[in-house]
Amino acid sequence: MTRRLLVGLMLIAGTIGGWVLPGHGQATRAVHVAVDAGKPGAAIPSGLFGVFFEDINFAADGGLYPERIKNRSFEFPEPLMGWSRAERGGAKGTLLAIERRQSSDGANRHYLRITADAAGAGFGAANEGFRGIGVAAGDVYRLSIRARRVGDGPRTIRATLDGHDGQALATADLEGLSGEWRDIAVDLTPAASDVKATFAMLLTVPGAVEVDTVSLFPRRTWKNRPAGLRADLVQLLDGLKPGFIRFPGGCIVEGRHLETRYQWKSTIGPVDERRLIVNRWNTENEHKAPDYFQSFGLGFFEYFQLSEDLGAKPLPILNCGMACQFNSSELAAMDTLDEYIQDALDLIEFANGASTTPWGRKRAAMGHPAPFNLTMIGIGNEQWGPQYAERFAAFSKVLRAKYPRIALVASSGPDPDGARFEFLWSEMRAQGADFVDEHYYRAPEWFLSQVHRYDKYPRTGPKVFAGEYAAHTKGTRRNNTEAALAEAAMLTGIERNADVVQMASYAPLFGHVDAWQWRPNLIWFDNLHAFGTPSYYVQQIFGANRGTHVLPMELTDAGPVVGSASLDRARSEAIVKLVNPSGDAQPIVLTIAGLPRASEVRVTTLGGEPEAENTLEQPTAVAPQSATAHVTAGVIEYTLAPHTLALLRVR
Numbered sequence: 001m002t003r004r005l006l007v008g009l010m011l012i013a014g015t016i017g018g019w020v021l022p023g024h025g026q027a028t029r030a031v032h033v034a035v036d037a038g039k040p041g042a043a044i045p046s047g048l049f050g051v052f053f054e055d056i057n058f059a060a061d062g063g064l065y066p067e068r069i070k071n072r073s074f075e076f077p078e079p080l081m082g083w084s085r086a087e088r089g090g091a092k093g094t095l096l097a098i099e100r101r102q103s104s105d106g107a108n109r110h111y112l113r114i115t116a117d118a119a120g121a122g123f124g125a126a127n128e129g130f131r132g133i134g135v136a137a138g139d140v141y142r143l144s145i146r147a148r149r150v151g152d153g154p155r156t157i158r159a160t161l162d163g164h165d166g167q168a169l170a171t172a173d174l175e176g177l178s179g180e181w182r183d184i185a186v187d188l189t190p191a192a193s194d195v196k197a198t199f200a201m202l203l204t205v206p207g208a209v210e211v212d213t214v215s216l217f218p219r220r221t222w223k224n225r226p227a228g229l230r231a232d233l234v235q236l237l238d239g240l241k242p243g244f245i246r247f248p249g250g251c252i253v254e255g256r257h258l259e260t261r262y263q264w265k266s267t268i269g270p271v272d273e274r275r276l277i278v279n280r281w282n283t284e285n286e287h288k289a290p291d292y293f294q295s296f297g298l299g300f301f302e303y304f305q306l307s308e309d310l311g312a313k314p315l316p317i318l319n320c321g322m323a324c325q326f327n328s329s330e331l332a333a334m335d336t337l338d339e340y341i342q343d344a345l346d347l348i349e350f351a352n353g354a355s356t357t358p359w360g361r362k363r364a365a366m367g368h369p370a371p372f373n374l375t376m377i378g379i380g381n382e383q384w385g386p387q388y389a390e391r392f393a394a395f396s397k398v399l400r401a402k403y404p405r406i407a408l409v410a411s412s413g414p415d416p417d418g419a420r421f422e423f424l425w426s427e428m429r430a431q432g433a434d435f436v437d438e439h440y441y442r443a444p445e446w447f448l449s450q451v452h453r454y455d456k457y458p459r460t461g462p463k464v465f466a467g468e469y470a471a472h473t474k475g476t477r478r479n480n481t482e483a484a485l486a487e488a489a490m491l492t493g494i495e496r497n498a499d500v501v502q503m504a505s506y507a508p509l510f511g512h513v514d515a516w517q518w519r520p521n522l523i524w525f526d527n528l529h530a531f532g533t534p535s536y537y538v539q540q541i542f543g544a545n546r547g548t549h550v551l552p553m554e555l556t557d558a559g560p561v562v563g564s565a566s567l568d569r570a571r572s573e574a575i576v577k578l579v580n581p582s583g584d585a586q587p588i589v590l591t592i593a594g595l596p597r598a599s600e601v602r603v604t605t606l607g608g609e610p611e612a613e614n615t616l617e618q619p620t621a622v623a624p625q626s627a628t629a630h631v632t633a634g635v636i637e638y639t640l641a642p643h644t645l646a647l648l649r650v651r
């Protein structure tokens with residue numbers, strides 16, 4: 001029997017007093033859920049559920065930023081990393097990385113000389129991409145290269161895309177090389193799809209050429225923007241209807257050392273002038289990725305543009321003069337903090353300033369004269385201790401004076417409790433932060449135990465930003481249904497307390513199946529495909545069914561069931577979310593006072609065996625299912641299946 005049919009049958013099961021016969025004949029005490037739609041409470045912020053983006057697990061280069069060539073400008077510390085010699089049909093030659101010495105050479109200092117001594121069937125350089133190159137049959141990929149011939153070297157470079165089995169998928173010639181640097185481009189259209197193709201540029205006659213900025217970019221991107229974002233991944237983000245986007249992290253904000261902290265100013269302007277740095281996750285944990293660097297092709301302009309595209313508020317998190325406290329704990333001395341604070345001021349001007357201001361002009365020059373409407377900013381990522389409190393105060397003093405309407409988000413450290421957490425909460429309350437960012441990566445049981453966490457929080461002072469969270473199942477940290485339902489349970493508590501918790505985001509967002517350093521993640525992808533985890537669908541259900549106001553809800557004989565209710569004022573609908581994390585079906589008797597003409601209930605469920613997961617092969621094994629039911633005399637009878645989140649929208 002399909003799950004949907006089972007739910008349908010359960011909906012017509014009978015009630016006897018408080019006891020319900022859930023179809024299979026065995027009487028179980030019903031959970032009574034009483035919602036009062038006539039007494040709407042706190043307004044639910046439209047930005048309650050958002051997303052957290054960090055360049056971890058190849059989320060940017062190799063992910064959302066779909067450049068196919070790794071180390072395209074030879075700027076990795078090992079300039080030939082990602083590249084290898086391509087020697088076809090007896091060819092011989094050398095690859096030599098050359099460094100320019102002029103100070104004016106800026107961020108792009110290296111280029112490659114290819115010398116074919118014997119050309120055979122082609123000598124040159126092959127690129128491995130990001131754990132392979134993903135190409136889809138029939139899609140067009142724009143290859144562009146900056147190149148020149150050396151002396152009387154070849155005037156043509158042959159470009160090939162080869163499948164993982166070595167079969168040619170597409171070939172084209174880049175023609176017209178001269179002694180001067182020149183940008184040359186050609187389109188490649190592969191005959192077959194491959195997630196692990198390789199690219200090669202070859203000389204077919206002896207001689208030497210020099211190349212730089214080798215880019216292979218899909219024409220099909222989000223909104224088909226040239227050099228735009230990966231369309232299927234943005235589509236998945238769009239499916240979440242995020243209220244905000246936190247960016248760029250995460251520890252990446254902090255860097256292992258201050259020198260490699262995230263600096264937004266080097267992420268804007270022409271792409272090849274953005275200075276590459278090592279990725280903070282390059283050497284972290286057992287899934288080391290020595291080839292993990294940040295090209296910043298996805299930089300702050302693209303981030304603001306993405307937020308605008310998705311109707312999400314931008315929430316940039318900036319370094320506050322502290323490197324990661326799990327690594328070097330390096331601190332910028334208080335008398336050197338101005339540089340960091342100036343970065344924050346300039347970012348606000350870059351986002352919001354008129355195009356006549358110095359930073360607003362840069363935004364306009366990049367194609368966006370209108371402001372991006374930045375309303376909030378995070379000071380530091382996951383910092384803790386008195387050093388943080390001191391630095392937050394310095395930022396706050398200047399930012400409040402110049403931009404009093406920009407909300408300030410403060411850290412409470414890496415744990416959701418304990419001395420460090422308590423210290424920063426009381427400091428940030430005293431300093432008048434607008435939001436305090438709480439992080440919880442904990443076991444599913446912890447999430448279930450925290451459903452009432454925010455019932456007791458003070459109603460005044462800073463609001464809570466649940467800025468990073470995910471349920472971590474024991475040992476292997478799988479993205480399974482058990483974890484997703486624990487998060488759903490906690491989210492009912494967050495929604496019920498929407499006057500206190502005003503933003504929440506799961507973390508991390510993306511994971512490349514062949515290049516991850518951390519799990520669980522909300523969305524997994526390879527070089528061509530992507531899928532949402534059960535946690536993704538939980539976020540989607542909450543994000544797309546938020547409601548406008550909290551409704552009072554009383555649960556009697558609740559057992560393991562938890563829930564929340566809200567009103568969608570525009571649609572005159574009550575929205576009820578119920579989570580059953582247990583292995584037993586839970587009969588529900590739901591009454592909604594104040595909806596006298598309630599006539600229709602639409603049910604969406606998400607559930608499965610606790611270990612059930614989605615995979616590339618079965619991307620929607622755990623995904624929302626829908627059903628419709630009718631209300632009889634104002635009472636809704638429903639049996640909540642084991643391990644299930646149910647969303648009921650009552651008209």
Ligand code: AHR
Nearest residue numbers: 249250251252382507508
């Ligand atoms: O989300 C992964 C990491 O967890 C973030 O970079 C950091 O802020 C937290 O410790």
